[in-house]
Amino acid sequence: MTGFMSTMVEAWQELRINKVRILLALLGVALSVAALTSVVGIGSLVREGIKVQSERNGGRVATLALSVNGPSTPDPAKLEKVYEGIQQRFGITTSTHVGRTQAGFQFPRGVTNVDVTIVDIGYGIIHRVPLTQGTWFAADDGQRLAPAVVVSEAFYNQAGMPNLTTSPTVTIPGQQPATAVIIGVVPDAYPQQPPAAFILTGGAAMTGMESQMSEFKVWVGEDQADSLAAAISADLQGQFPGYYAQATRMDFAAYGDPLGPAQWIVGGVAGLVLLLGAVGMLNISMVTVRYRVREIGIRRSFGATSGRIFFGVMMESVVATAVAGLVGVMLAVAVVKNPWIESKVAPGLTEYPSFPVDAALLGFGAAVLVGALAGAIPALVAVRVKVIDAIRF
Amino acid sequence: MTETAQEVESNKETLVSLRSVTRSVTLPDEQQLHILRGIDLEVQSGDHTAIVGRSGCGKSTLLNLLGLLDVPTSGELEFLGNPAERLSSNARARLRGSTVGFVFQQFNLLPGRNALDNVITPLFYAKGREFWRRRELAMDMLDRVGLAARANTMPNMLSGGEQQRVAIARALVRRPRLILADEPTGALDVETGQAVMALLDTVATETAAALVTITHDTNVAALARACYRLDAGVLSPLAVAETAGVSA
Numbered sequence: 070m071t072g073f074m075s076t077m078v079e080a081w082q083e084l085r086i087n088k089v090r091i092l093l094a095l096l097g098v099a100l101s102v103a104a105l106t107s108v109v110g111i112g113s114l115v116r117e118g119i120k121v122q123s124e125r126n127g128g129r130v131a132t133l134a135l136s137v138n139g140p141s142t143p144d145p146a147k148l149e150k151v152y153e154g155i156q157q158r159f160g161i162t163t164s165t166h167v168g169r170t171q172a173g174f175q176f177p178r179g180v181t182n183v184d185v186t187i188v189d190i191g192y193g194i195i196h197r198v199p200l201t202q203g204t205w206f207a208a209d210d211g212q213r214l215a216p217a218v219v220v221s222e223a224f225y226n227q228a229g230m231p232n233l234t235t236s237p238t239v240t241i242p243g244q245q246p247a248t249a250v251i252i253g254v255v256p257d258a259y260p261q262q263p264p265a266a267f268i269l270t271g272g273a274a275m276t277g278m279e280s281q282m283s284e285f286k287v288w289v290g291e292d293q294a295d296s297l298a299a300a301i302s303a304d305l306q307g308q309f310p311g312y313y314a315q316a317t318r319m320d321f322a323a324y325g326d327p328l329g330p331a332q333w334i335v336g337g338v339a340g341l342v343l344l345l346g347a348v349g350m351l352n353i354s355m356v357t358v359r360y361r362v363r364e365i366g367i368r369r370s371f372g373a374t375s376g377r378i379f380f381g382v383m384m385e386s387v388v389a390t391a392v393a394g395l396v397g398v399m400l401a402v403a404v405v406k407n408p409w410i411e412s413k414v415a416p417g418l419t420e421y422p423s424f425p426v427d428a429a430l431l432g433f434g435a436a437v438l439v440g441a442l443a444g445a446i447p448a449l450v451a452v453r454v455k456v457i458d459a460i461r462f
Numbered sequence: 463m464t465e466t467a468q469e470v471e472s473n474k475e476t477l478v479s480l481r482s483v484t485r486s487v488t489l490p491d492e493q494q495l496h497i498l499r500g501i502d503l504e505v506q507s508g509d510h511t512a513i514v515g516r517s518g519c520g521k522s523t524l525l526n527l528l529g530l531l532d533v534p535t536s537g538e539l540e541f542l543g544n545p546a547e548r549l550s551s552n553a554r555a556r557l558r559g560s561t562v563g564f565v566f567q568q569f570n571l572l573p574g575r576n577a578l579d580n581v582i583t584p585l586f587y588a589k590g591r592e593f594w595r596r597r598e599l600a601m602d603m604l605d606r607v608g609l610a611a612r613a614n615t616m617p618n619m620l621s622g623g624e625q626q627r628v629a630i631a632r633a634l635v636r637r638p639r640l641i642l643a644d645e646p647t648g649a650l651d652v653e654t655g656q657a658v659m660a661l662l663d664t665v666a667t668e669t670a671a672a673l674v675t676i677t678h679d680t681n682v683a684a685l686a687r688a689c690y691r692l693d694a695g696v697l698s699p700l701a702v703a704e705t706a707g708v709s710a
Contacts, residue, residue, distance in 0.1 A: 370558070461564065
């Protein structure tokens with residue numbers, strides 16, 4: 070216990086005495102760790118942004134799209150019955166129809182054509198639809214006499230940004246004029262996006278909207294996705310002979326992790342940055358040990374064992390780089406969690422994830438490892454110093 | 463010899479004993495350089511021994527052997543009854559740390575540390591109370607050498623004599639039983655050198671430590687109670703009275 074404590078106290082004293090030299094050495098390590106941690110943290114943020122964006126487009130992992138195509142349009146009633154049967158047989162709990170159309174909406178400045186997505190409640194879960202205000206569709210929204218709509222930010226702005234707690238309405242003129250209630254607002258998918266809206270399948274029928282193209286999506290477990298896709302395809306095909314029926318994965322991870330290679334490249338660059346920091350630290354440590362040969366000899370004359378000298382020199386490096394690692398991680402957190410940087414790196418996110426703990430641990434662990442490696446070599450040199458020669462050095 | 467003196471004599475303990483010790487090194491051209499030849503020497507607690515000789519005669523090598531910094535090429539070296547060749551490097555280091563105090567010619571104070579931190583340094587290698595009370599012990603020792611008021615002064619702000627007194631405090635802070643001084647006055651003027659030697663002698667006597675001084679200064683050697691001359695690696699006793707006439 071005393072031995073360990075005295076080594077730590079000695080290492081701390083060395084750091085205190087040689088603070089300028091050590092600060093210079095640590096500047097490189099702290100910056101390297103900050104770079105490594107920032108790169109990993111930003112990579113994680115970008116990954117989350119891309120994932121969310123991909124999920125908004127293609128659905129969560131794993132989303133299957135069911136389709137039946139053939140010489141003629143399959144009977145919609147039969148198709149609906151078959152879809153229901155498939156959900157029951159395969160125990161699927163989350164599904165949605167997805168149809169797309171355009172409809173005119175009455176805004177204060179006139180009627181504007183809006184891209185409308187006709188969905189079921191499950192769409193919000195499958196596509197992880199983010200909301201900036203209000204709520205997504207609930208089960209009782211299908212019973213409304215005035216259909217509910219969830220609108221985009223551009224739509225909401227054009228409608229005069231009404232207070233959602235007052236259940237604002239918007240008129241849908243046309244052959245079957247109707248009044249819809251705005252219940253939620255989603256962020257625009259990209260800047261300058263034209264106004265868009267979501268409406269439930271029942272609501273669309275009430276207002277006379279007809280889907281120009283329609284698909285049926287189900288959300289299944291990732292590990293079962295491939296086997297379920299094959300089973301559902303076979304089931305569909307059996308019920309629609311003469312048609313081409315299939316269930317295909319639509320989510321971004323369908324063909325493996327698309328961000329994997331990018332992450333490897335980013336990781337490689339970060340590793341290189343850290344390696345440069347380590348080489349700088351090693352360089353300074355080596356020069357320092359040569360400068361301290363006499364001191365090491367004097368310490369040996371006081372009774373310092375070779376193990377104590379090795380551990381002492383290495384601990385100086387480890388204690389120093391651990392401090393630098395902490396500083397580097399704090400710098401990285403300050404950079405990655407900067408609101409401006411977050412908005413630029415992951416513009417699709419409405420809620421930014423907290424700073425990844427694994428990135429912080431990686432940065433700190435890498436700093437300690439660099440300290441141990443950059444300390445071990447000079448420590449070996451220090452141990453090999455011949456006491457008698459060292460004292461006369 | 464009085465009763466008390468006899469008691470003191472009988473209580474003496476052999477700290478280091480060298481029998482037929484040689485030390486040689488292999489030169490780059492494979493030739494052997496014999497630095498020490500057939501050294502016989504015994505250092506007991508309370509002894510004050512001086513070893514005089516010319517530069518390059520092997521004085522420092524002998525001191526290194528006495529302080530367990532080096533091992534003999536042949537012969538027997540026993541330190542507190544332990545044969546040196548049977549002690550591992552770490553065991554020798556621990557024994558050295560707890561038993562031997564070195565005073566160097568060039569003081570060898572650690573740069574960047576004030577006088578107090580320099581005196582504390584050997585206590586980092588001590589255990590238990592010695593380590594935990596290091597500041598207090600170091601301060602006491604600085605007080606003993608008359609430098610308590612200069613405890614926070616950096617070595618480069620101290621005079622040569624003061625630096626050597628700090629080095630002495632550092633050598634004595636672990637209460638060594640053997641003090642090895644390698645040309646302790648070599649870098650000092652005559653007057654300061656005499657003051658430093660008087661201090662070393664007083665502190666060594668007070669703590670009943672043995673003091674072995676290596677010097678080429680006959681005045682310094684004359685202060686010792688036993689004197690040896692080292693010439694071409696051969697050690698021979700010298701009557702203290704003769705030291706005045708030694709041409710070192």
